Amino acid sequence: MFDRVKVVVNLNHLWHNYTLLKSIHHDKRVMAVVKADAYGHGGVQVAHFLESKGCDFFAVTDLLEAIELREAGIKSDILIFGKTLPENIKKVSEYDLIQTVDSYDYAYQLNQQNLKIKIHIIIDTGMSRFGIYHHRQEDLSSAKAEVIQILNLKNMINQGIYSHFACADEDNENFTNGQFNQFKSLVEAIENEGYSLGLKHVSNSASIIKYKDRTFDMVRTGIAMYGYPPIKTKLKFLPVMSVFARVIALRNLQAGDGVSYGQTYQINDHRRIASIAIGYADGYPRFFSNNDIFIFKGHSLPVVGRVCMGVTMVDVTGLSINIGDQVEVFGIHKSLESMAVKMDTITYELLTNMSKKRLLFEYIYE
Numbered sequence: 001m002f003d004r005v006k007v008v009v010n011l012n013h014l015w016h017n018y019t020l021l022k023s024i025h026h027d028k029r030v031m032a033v034v035k036a037d038a039y040g041h042g043g044v045q046v047a048h049f050l051e052s053k054g055c056d057f058f059a060v061t062d063l064l065e066a067i068e069l070r071e072a073g074i075k076s077d078i079l080i081f082g083k084t085l086p087e088n089i090k091k092v093s094e095y096d097l098i099q100t101v102d103s104y105d106y107a108y109q110l111n112q113q114n115l116k117i118k119i120h121i122i123i124d125t126g127m128s129r130f131g132i133y134h135h136r137q138e139d140l141s142s143a144k145a146e147v148i149q150i151l152n153l154k155n156m157i158n159q160g161i162y163s164h165f166a167c168a169d170e171d172n173e174n175f176t177n178g179q180f181n182q183f184k185s186l187v188e189a190i191e192n193e194g195y196s197l198g199l200k201h202v203s204n205s206a207s208i209i210k211y212k213d214r215t216f217d218m219v220r221t222g223i224a225m226y227g228y229p230p231i232k233t234k235l236k237f238l239p240v241m242s243v244f245a246r247v248i249a250l251r252n253l254q255a256g257d258g259v260s261y262g263q264t265y266q267i268n269d270h271r272r273i274a275s276i277a278i279g280y281a282d283g284y285p286r287f288f289s290n291n292d293i294f295i296f297k298g299h300s301l302p303v304v305g306r307v308c309m310g311v312t313m314v315d316v317t318g319l320s321i322n323i324g325d326q327v328e329v330f331g332i333h334k335s336l337e338s339m340a341v342k343m344d345t346i347t348y349e350l351l352t353n354m355s356k357k358r359l360l361f362e363y364i365y366e
């Protein structure tokens with residue numbers, strides 16, 4: 001039952017996308033990135049579903065998200081991408097999680113806690129976000145020395161090493177190839193010294209598709225699994241999330257009437273206007289004031305006036321529509337990509353905006 005907004009998460013589509021990605025790299029392990037509440041789709045539900053299908057590796061932003069998954073019964077490996085403060089590291093061990101380590105200094109602080117901690121080491125090959133600095137070939141010996149120092153810490157149980165591409169979704173192949181080569185030369189140099197590095201991984205959604213031969217033991221997928229590959233591809237991904245909102249009021253307006261805050265939309269003849277129960281507090285951006293459409297039974301309904309906190313008005317003139325009917329905000333019939341382009345943002349931002357607390361989530365799987 002829902003009064004306002006229903007978010008339908010289609011797990012058939014999630015599985016379709018996951019298997020499509022897996023088919024590109026059938027011999028690799030797949031890490032499902034379920035950070036930020038599985039990009040707004042519900043971390044626990046998505047992880048449970050994928051685990052039941054055989055996925056055995058998940059990544060989250062922080063300790064809180066990781067604990068949420070463990071407490072919900074997820075048994076697989078869980079990597080924390082972000083940083084856990086040394087004083088909280090006990091929980092990483094207690095919940096059998098894997099901590100990303102971005103420097104010897106950090107690893108040393110963790111080591112001092114006298115707990116065995118599973119780790120993956122992150123290498124900064126160009127993203128400049130965090131990780132051991134290895135942007136150029138001349139950084140090789142210092143990067144190698146730092147990784148080896150970490151490997152020698154007795155409480156750090158290293159299980160992997162990774163880097164993150166900054167431009168895999170852009171026309172900058174040189175940069176991605178450069179990052180790949182930096183990473184490869186570093187791992188080879190360390191392995192040549194006799195050290196074992198565990199799982200090596202660099203690929204995100206864009207590079208899984210575009211740089212098929214630029215991969216190691218595991219691929220990490222987020223956005224493509226949710227239906228939105230960040231690059232052009234012939235592969236057919238299906239949107240996992242669709243958002244519907246109810247009509248809560250209808251009114252006939254006449255020339256001279258204005259709609260919503262600031263009266264930015266002026267009626268110049270007779271129009272029928274519907275109030276739809278979704279607004280910016282639900283995750284539908286105010287940016288779309290006078291600048292988007294919703295879909296009802298194949299008809300496009302133009303958004304008129306400013307988007308309010310929990311309501312948006314659309315023009316339904318000439319349509320047979322009633323209070324309680326549902327309109328599609330985005331999903332199968334209305335592309336989220338076109339909304340993202342219009343807003344000069346990425347689908348990631350719009351998906352993660354959908355506010356869990358205020359909306360009813362429904363999971364379908366047949």
Ligand SMILES: Cc1ncc(COP(=O)(O)O)c(C=O)c1O
Nearest residue numbers: 033164204205220221222223224
């Ligand atoms: C380290 C890391 N790996 C993988 C991903 C997944 O990226 P994508 O959603 O583009 O597949 C992310 C997401 O930003 C990330 O931060």
